Amino acid sequence: MGKRRRFNDDDLFTEFIRDNKENCYRLAYSYVRNSEDALDIVQDAIHKAILSYDSLQDLNMLKSWFFRIVVNTSLDFLRKHKRVSIMDAETMEFISSGKEDHYENIDLERALDQLAPEYKSIIVLRFFEDLKIEEVADVLNENVNTIKTRLYRALKLLRIEMKDEMIKGAN
C-alpha cells in the first residue's frame, strides 16, 4: 500500500521540498553556522527522506516529519564534529572580542547558541519557523508537556519574558 501511495504523492513530496528548502536550509544553518555544512545537511536530509518516504503514514505529518529529519541530521553532524565546533566557538570569541559593537545582538545570539540543542531546537522551531507547540513536539518526538517545560526553561535562560498564549501558539 505504501508503494502505491508513493506514485501518486511523489510530486507532493517534491513540491513540499521545493517550497520548504529555504526553511530547511536556515534550520540546518542555525545548528552548524556554516553554509557548506548546511547545504550538505539539506542534501543528506532529502536523501534520507526519499529513502524512508514509504514509511510515512500520514501525509499531514509531512512537514513535522521532514523537519525532524533535518534536525536529526544536523545533530548527527554536530556530534561528529563536536571538537571542531568547540574550537571554532573559541576562535570566534577570540576574533570577535573588541569588535563587539559591530554585532548588535551578539550577546543574545551567543546566548542562543549556548543553549543545549534540545532547548535551541524548540526556540527555533516555535518562534522562528512558527510551528505550533504540538508540531514542535512532533518534530522533536517528545510529548507536548516536555516541550512546554523545556520552552519555559529556555526562555528563562535567555531572560525572555513571555505570555502563555505566545508559548502555545493558539492560532
Add this chain to the structure above:
Amino acid sequence: MDKKLEELKTEYKNIPIPDELDFVVERALKKGKTNKRGYKWMAGTAAAAILFIGGINISPAMANTLSEVPIVGSIVKVLTFTEFKVDEDKYKADIKVPAISDSENGDLAQSLNEKYLKEGQELYEQFKDEIEEIEKEGGGHVGVDSGYEVKTDNDRILSIGRYVVNTVGSSSTVMKYDTIDKKNDILLSLPMLFKDDSYVKIISENIQEQMREQMKESNFEKIYWVADSGIEDNFEDFELIKKDQNFYINKDGKLVISFDKYEVSPGFMGIVEFVIPTEIISDVLVSNEYIK
C-alpha cells in the same frame, strides 16, 4: 512578541540563502529517485576516463608515460578494445588483450554457482561493451570527475572500481565495482560466489555488528544508520545488503562490501566499506577459489 526574540527571529530570517541551494536540492531530489529505482550506471559518467583514453589515443608520449605507472598500466591492460589506436610500435608490449578461452570451463562449475555462470559471461561482455561505449560517447561533463581505481590485480582476478564525484556545493560519490575472473573471462557477481541466498543475512548481520562497533569505538565520530547503535534515529536503518550489493575482492582475498554515500550513513561518512571475515561465510561459499 518579546523584543529580544523578535530581533533573534530577524537574524534568523536574514540568514543568507546561497545560490547553490537550488542546485543541491534539485540534485538530491533527482538522485534520490534514481537510487530508488535501482542502480543505473550512466554512460556520461566516466567522462574523465574518456579524456584519459582519448589522451592515450592522441598522444603516444602520454600513453608511454602512463604505461609505466603501475596502476594505470593495469587498467590499460584490461581496457583493450578494437578502436584503441595507439602508436603500436611504442605501446604494443604493454597491451595484453585478455586471452579468450571459450568452452574450457569444466572446472569452473566447481568454483562458482552454476546457476549464474552464463550470466557472468554475459556481464563480462557487457562490461567490455560499456567501456567501448564510454569511448564512443566522447566529450566531457564539467564538474564531474571520474575514473578508475584498481583494488586488486593478480593472476586470477581484477577488481576495479569506477567512480564519479560531483563537486558543486558539496560532493557525492558513486562507486561501481567490477570483479573479473581473468582466466575465464567472467564478471563475478555476488550470488555467483555462494551456494544459496543465505549469504545475504550472514553478511548483513556481520556488517551491522561492525557498524555498531565502529560507532562505539569512535565515540560516535562515525555514524551509521543501524538499529541498537546507541543513537536514536527513527529513519530507515540498514537491515540487509542487496543480493547484488557492490563488492570487490581485496588483495588478501577477502570479500569487501561497499556502500555509496548516503546508502547506510550520513553524507560526511562518504563511501563506506566493510571487510567480511572469511570464516563466517566459508560454509556458504561455493569454493575458496576467489575468496580466501
